[in-house]
Amino acid sequence: MTRFQALALSALIALLSACATPSEPRQEAASPPQPTRVPGGNLPKVDWSAERARITRALSGANDLSVITRNDGNLQLLIPGAEAFARDGVEPRPNLKATLDRISTVLNETPGTEILVIGHTDGVGSELHNMQLSIRRAEAVVEYMRVRGIALTRLQADGRGETEPFADNGTEAGRAKNRRVEMIVRPFTR
Numbered sequence: 001m002t003r004f005q006a007l008a009l010s011a012l013i014a015l016l017s018a019c020a021t022p023s024e025p026r027q028e029a030a031s032p033p034q035p036t037r038v039p040g041g042n043l044p045k046v047d048w049s050a051e052r053a054r055i056t057r058a059l060s061g062a063n064d065l066s067v068i069t070r071n072d073g074n075l076q077l078l079i080p081g082a083e084a085f086a087r088d089g090v091e092p093r094p095n096l097k098a099t100l101d102r103i104s105t106v107l108n109e110t111p112g113t114e115i116l117v118i119g120h121t122d123g124v125g126s127e128l129h130n131m132q133l134s135i136r137r138a139e140a141v142v143e144y145m146r147v148r149g150i151a152l153t154r155l156q157a158d159g160r161g162e163t164e165p166f167a168d169n170g171t172e173a174g175r176a177k178n179r180r181v182e183m184i185v186r187p188f189t190r
Helices: 003-020 048-059 094-107 127-147 172-178
Strands: 066-069 075-079 113-119 155-159 181-187
Touching: 048 066, 048 075, 048 094, 048 181, 075 094, 094 127, 094 181, 113 127, 127 155, 127 181
Parallel strands: 113 155
Antiparallel strands: 066 075, 075 181, 113 181
16 A cells, blocks of 8 residues: 555545544434334334224314225325315425324324325326326425424325326316325334
8 A cells, every 4th residue: 555545545534534423412302202112123012993093083074184994904094186286286285284284293193103195196297297296296295294293214105196086187176186195094014
């Protein structure tokens, strides 16, 4: 090894060491109470039957959301799309934000659940564009919920594009309803 290589290596090691060591002690935020752990694992233990009933009670009865218990026992939250997103847009509109605020508040109380957010589009545009748009919509909702306190490790985003329309894509009213998101809430299985 030449003297130059040795100096370069020393400088690189010093630089990496400086990056890995914080210069000031960090203030840690108060952590929320830790949930009960599953024996032999590190996942929160959840009484899914009781939590499903609590979530259903807390979110049912409003016009901006339908809560359905699926055949597999998981919850499906259907959010009507007429005011959810602008055509070709990914930013949640105010009505959707208000609904997501309520959902986030309720789901924050159950850290042992995971939430799959599924984006949908209308039928205008190419299938590829709509698939990408639906994924971006789901990601925008995931980010909105993350900012509202739901841990990112609990959130997943997926898109279905135009493949699962709720309404007729031949009318503007139908297309608006198809620009939507839905959520599947379930206990952690991993």
